[in-house]
Amino acid sequence: MESNLIKLEKDFTLQLEQLQNQIVSLNLEGVYVGTDSEEIAPLKHAFAEGLLTREMFSKKGNILIGKIHKYKHTWFLMKGKLLMGSPTGNKEITAPAWGTSPAGTKRIAYVLEDCIFINVFPDLENTKNIESIVDNVSFDTYAGFEEFALQQNLIKKIN
Numbered sequence: 001m002e003s004n005l006i007k008l009e010k011d012f013t014l015q016l017e018q019l020q021n022q023i024v025s026l027n028l029e030g031v032y033v034g035t036d037s038e039e040i041a042p043l044k045h046a047f048a049e050g051l052l053t054r055e056m057f058s059k060k061g062n063i064l065i066g067k068i069h070k071y072k073h074t075w076f077l078m079k080g081k082l083l084m085g086s087p088t089g090n091k092e093i094t095a096p097a098w099g100t101s102p103a104g105t106k107r108i109a110y111v112l113e114d115c116i117f118i119n120v121f122p123d124l125e126n127t128k129n130i131e132s133i134v135d136n137v138s139f140d141t142y143a144g145f146e147e148f149a150l151q152q153n154l155i156k157k158i159n
Contacts, residue, residue, distance in 0.1 A: 006104075012087035013068060013106045013142045020065050037064075045130055052121045052133045062111045067138035068145045072103050073121055080115025084108075103154065104145050 040062055044055040058064060060080075076098040084091050085108040095115065101107070121137045139145045148154075 008087040009102075009104055010142060010146070013104070016065065016085075016106050016108055017142060019108075047123065047128050050123050050126050052123050052128075052130065054119045054121065056117045056119075058111045058115050058117065060111050060114050064109045064111065066107050066109075067134075067140060068106045068142055069101055069103060070137050070139065070145065070148060071122060072100055073119060073137070074098065074100050075120070076118040078116040078118060079113075080117075081112040082115060082117070083110040083112055085110075104142075104149060106142070 041056050041058040041064065046053045046055075055078075058080075077093050077095045079095045081092065081094045084093055086105075092112070121133060123133050124136060125132075127133065139148070
């Protein structure tokens with residue numbers, strides 16, 4: 001059962017990567033990737049010992065595509081409503097809500113109401129350097145995550 005879910009997650013993530021690449025290749029106004037996305041989804045950051053808390057505000061109507069996370073992490077929806085796409089289907093999430101995202105996940109969300117979304121990530125070396133932390137906890141591609149996960153024996157090779 002677990003290997004079927006991992007395969008489903010991989011297939012979903014690869015399809016989401018293709019969608020993201022196609023959207024970006026269209027060079028449309030209003031499409032933002034990476035740090036440019038802060039124009040439509042501004043971020044705030046706070047640190048605690050060994051942790052980065054990242055708060056994002058997003059307006060109704062935005063479509064958000066996240067990075068692929070290296071580690072399981074906790075998230076909170078403090079305000080608003082999202083329609084979250086995942087390999088097991090779409091789920092409407094209404095604040096207040098919280099949960100965990102498994103390692104290797106990439107998600108797409110449609111913002112149904114203005115929202116405040118928070119992720120909590122490990123700052124493994126307590127650097128308090130946002131760019132370094134993001135690089136240490138996420139990947140831009142599934143291939144990067146898969147290579148890491150195989151090296152760490154977190155997953156077995158799935159074709």
